[in-house]
Amino acid sequence: MKPTDDMPSMRQLRYFVALAEAGQYRRAAERMGISQPSLSQQIAALESRLGHRLVERRRGGITLTPAGREMLPHARGILNGASEMVALAQTLNSGVAGTLRLGATPTIGPYMLPAVLRRLHETHPGIKLMARDGPPRDMIEDLLAGRCDLVVTQLPLVAADLAQRRLYREPLMLAVARDHPLAARTHVTTGDLAGLDMLSLGPAFALHGQIAALCRDAEARLVGEYEGTSLDALRQMVAMNMGATLLPALYLRSELPDDDGDVVAVPFRSSLTRTVGVAWRRSLGRPRLITQFLDAADHVVGTAYRDRVVRDRG
Amino acid sequence: MKPTDDMPSMRQLRYFVALAEAGQYRRAAERMGISQPSLSQQIAALESRLGHRLVERRRGGITLTPAGREMLPHARGILNGASEMVALAQTLNSGVAGTLRLGATPTIGPYMLPAVLRRLHETHPGIKLMARDGPPRDMIEDLLAGRCDLVVTQLPLVAADLAQRRLYREPLMLAVARDHPLAARTHVTTGDLAGLDMLSLGPAFALHGQIAALCRDAEARLVGEYEGTSLDALRQMVAMNMGATLLPALYLRSELPDDDGDVVAVPFRSSLTRTVGVAWRRSLGRPRLITQFLDAADHVVGTAYRDRVVRDRG
DNA sequence: GTTTATCCATAGGATTTTCCTATACATGAA
DNA sequence: TTCATGTATAGGAAAATCCTATGGATAAAC
Numbered sequence: 001m002k003p004t005d006d007m008p009s010m011r012q013l014r015y016f017v018a019l020a021e022a023g024q025y026r027r028a029a030e031r032m033g034i035s036q037p038s039l040s041q042q043i044a045a046l047e048s049r050l051g052h053r054l055v056e057r058r059r060g061g062i063t064l065t066p067a068g069r070e071m072l073p074h075a076r077g078i079l080n081g082a083s084e085m086v087a088l089a090q091t092l093n094s095g096v097a098g099t100l101r102l103g104a105t106p107t108i109g110p111y112m113l114p115a116v117l118r119r120l121h122e123t124h125p126g127i128k129l130m131a132r133d134g135p136p137r138d139m140i141e142d143l144l145a146g147r148c149d150l151v152v153t154q155l156p157l158v159a160a161d162l163a164q165r166r167l168y169r170e171p172l173m174l175a176v177a178r179d180h181p182l183a184a185r186t187h188v189t190t191g192d193l194a195g196l197d198m199l200s201l202g203p204a205f206a207l208h209g210q211i212a213a214l215c216r217d218a219e220a221r222l223v224g225e226y227e228g229t230s231l232d233a234l235r236q237m238v239a240m241n242m243g244a245t246l247l248p249a250l251y252l253r254s255e256l257p258d259d260d261g262d263v264v265a266v267p268f269r270s271s272l273t274r275t276v277g278v279a280w281r282r283s284l285g286r287p288r289l290i291t292q293f294l295d296a297a298d299h300v301v302g303t304a305y306r307d308r309v310v311r312d313r314g
Numbered sequence: 315m316k317p318t319d320d321m322p323s324m325r326q327l328r329y330f331v332a333l334a335e336a337g338q339y340r341r342a343a344e345r346m347g348i349s350q351p352s353l354s355q356q357i358a359a360l361e362s363r364l365g366h367r368l369v370e371r372r373r374g375g376i377t378l379t380p381a382g383r384e385m386l387p388h389a390r391g392i393l394n395g396a397s398e399m400v401a402l403a404q405t406l407n408s409g410v411a412g413t414l415r416l417g418a419t420p421t422i423g424p425y426m427l428p429a430v431l432r433r434l435h436e437t438h439p440g441i442k443l444m445a446r447d448g449p450p451r452d453m454i455e456d457l458l459a460g461r462c463d464l465v466v467t468q469l470p471l472v473a474a475d476l477a478q479r480r481l482y483r484e485p486l487m488l489a490v491a492r493d494h495p496l497a498a499r500t501h502v503t504t505g506d507l508a509g510l511d512m513l514s515l516g517p518a519f520a521l522h523g524q525i526a527a528l529c530r531d532a533e534a535r536l537v538g539e540y541e542g543t544s545l546d547a548l549r550q551m552v553a554m555n556m557g558a559t560l561l562p563a564l565y566l567r568s569e570l571p572d573d574d575g576d577v578v579a580v581p582f583r584s585s586l587t588r589t590v591g592v593a594w595r596r597s598l599g600r601p602r603l604i605t606q607f608l609d610a611a612d613h614v615v616g617t618a619y620r621d622r623v624v625r626d627r628g
Numbered sequence: 629g630t631t632t633a634t635c636c637a638t639a640g641g642a643t644t645t646t647c648c649t650a651t652a653c654a655t656g657a658a
Numbered sequence: 659t660t661c662a663t664g665t666a667t668a669g670g671a672a673a674a675t676c677c678t679a680t681g682g683a684t685a686a687a688c
Contacts, residue, residue, distance in 0.1 A: 007393075010323050052407055056460070058475075065598060065601065067406045067407075071403065074402065075399070077395050078396055084388065086363075092381045092384060100380060281377075283377075
């Protein structure tokens with residue numbers, strides 16, 4: 001906008017309030033650390049912008065005009081708003097508060113986030129999180145579009161302008177119905193899957209890629225009719241003996257009571273894993289908020305998840 | 315304060331909001347009527363002042379950082395406040411709204427102000443008035459000290475830096491008890507007052523001066539034991555036959571039922587009057603508010619008071 | 629793979645604003 | 659009158675802001 005805006009400037013408001021409080025130009029100018037003529041000028045400029053005399057100049061000090069009295073609270077309010085803004089900025093800057101918009105895939109979020117959020121809330125009560133849920137592909141899209149700041153998902157990702165951070169690696173296990181021929185095995189190998197019907201999540205999920213690849217290698221049959229959107233749904237399908245699938249170890253720990261379900265998980269002899277981590281836009285930099293989140297996640301991985309996963313930082 | 319204030323400037327806030335709304339530097343700069351580099355600089359300066367990156371620069375447009383999202387509503391709030399301030403200034407400027415602090419002496423205010431305020435409220439509902447009451451001397455002191463803006467009082471005044479405006483002149487009448495020897499007279503002259511006991515308000519009232527002067531001229535006796543602070547009190551004293559006094563015609567009209575009171579008012583053959591008007595500090599100028607008040611007062615004088623007073627403008 | 633287009637950042641110089649010193653003007657006090 | 663106090667004005671210095679031109683980085687087009 002042109003040099004002469006019709007709005008009062010912060011400076012003018014500050015000077016005006018100082019003048020009203022000091023009661024004199026000289027003293028107000030002194031308090032503001034400027035010369036009296038400068039103050040005079042700014043007040044005159046403010047009066048000109050508002051089209052009103054704000055102060056009466058009188059021997060022994062100034063008096064606000066009726067208009068000045070009406071303006072004073074407004075000026076104070078505006079300045080308070082600005083102060084609050086600066087204070088908020090400092091708070092955000094210190095990393096103790098802020099709002100992070102989180103995205104998570106249903107194959108990880110429900111089993112990891114609660115513990116991480118609890119930890120984060122303990123160490124930084126000022127940090128608020130808004131979480132959304134969806135297939136990784138959609139989450140990445142949201143992330144790139146700026147609709148969320150941080151996504152918890154399976155790694156690796158291919159997007160070039162996303163920063164990524166691995167959190168841990170967890171085993172994938174073969175899940176079969178209790179009465180399935182493989183249910184009694186202590187281990188399986190890829191070869192055991194030959195000819196098996198395999199269920200999967202939709203192609204928007206990273207797990208889908210792993211399952212599909214495994215099917216190709218093992219010459220198993222990927223059942224395409226149904227593609228779930230949650231591990232729970234997948235487990236139901238397995239329980240109904242519609243096929244086998246791969247389920248992550250952490251999910252099994254949290255959702256499947258040991259040896260007491262309709263689904264049995266059998267480990268692979270040669271370890272099959274998935275990597276879990278977070279991603280954010282490189283252009284976001286590395287705000288304190290993200291560091292705080294990563295610290296909380298690392299803490300959870302290093303305590304509650306210890307011995308269940310492979311810590312895989314970097 | 316030093317050139318580099320720690321507060322964001324209005325301009326920066328405007329640019330920031332515009333950028334957030336436009337989604338691009340170029341477009342935002344265009345909307346603000348400045349070049350893109352200027353916008354760039356101001357945004358960078360704002361980020362530097364707040365110690366935070368506020369926007370992510372990305373191909374195809376910008377995205378607010380978490381901190382930027384928190385700041386945006388604050389920035390909007392501050393700008394709204396400033397807009398309101400400007401709007402309020404315009405409203406005040408137009409004279410249709412505002413607050414006038416009024417002072418009135420008890421010998422005039424209670425009988426004139428209600429009608430004036432009613433009129434003023436009809437024609438300018440946005441104007442608010444705060445009234446205070448007290449002896450003229452105190453009111454003038456309040457006026458000079460800036461504790462009120464306009465005083466309704468008896469004129470003339472001696473203060474040099476007060477602007478004065480006469481409103482009307484009203485007769486002063488001799489008030490005596492019903493059974494007083496002079497009560498039956500249709501007229502009195504100064505000579506009739508010789509030896510009479512005269513009551514007065516305190517010396518802080520202008521009426522006191524007139525009564526005292528009359529006593530000197532007529533060789534009447536000014537009763538000093540009691541000095542009331544209201545015409546009502548004075549009337550009570552007269553009714554109890556403690557002496558006579560002067561009462562203004564408007565007061566008598568509004569407070570004394572014709573020929574039906576304990577006090578009788580007798581006019582002077584040679585007119586004795588007092589002048590009523592308003593005063594305000596010259597340094598206040600002549601704000602619209604005062605003009606509006608004067609207009610309302612003139613209207614009342616010219617209608618309700620017609621034939622009872624001498625219009626005495628100027 | 630190179631080119632082009634788009635978008636933001638940076639640089640240097642012009643313009644505007646703000647500030648300061650010095651001084652003038654106004655008013656009440658001595 | 660002269661002095662003291664308090665604000666306004668003038669002129670030049672300093673700072674902030676703006677503009678044009680250009681650089682760098684990335685996505686789209688060829």
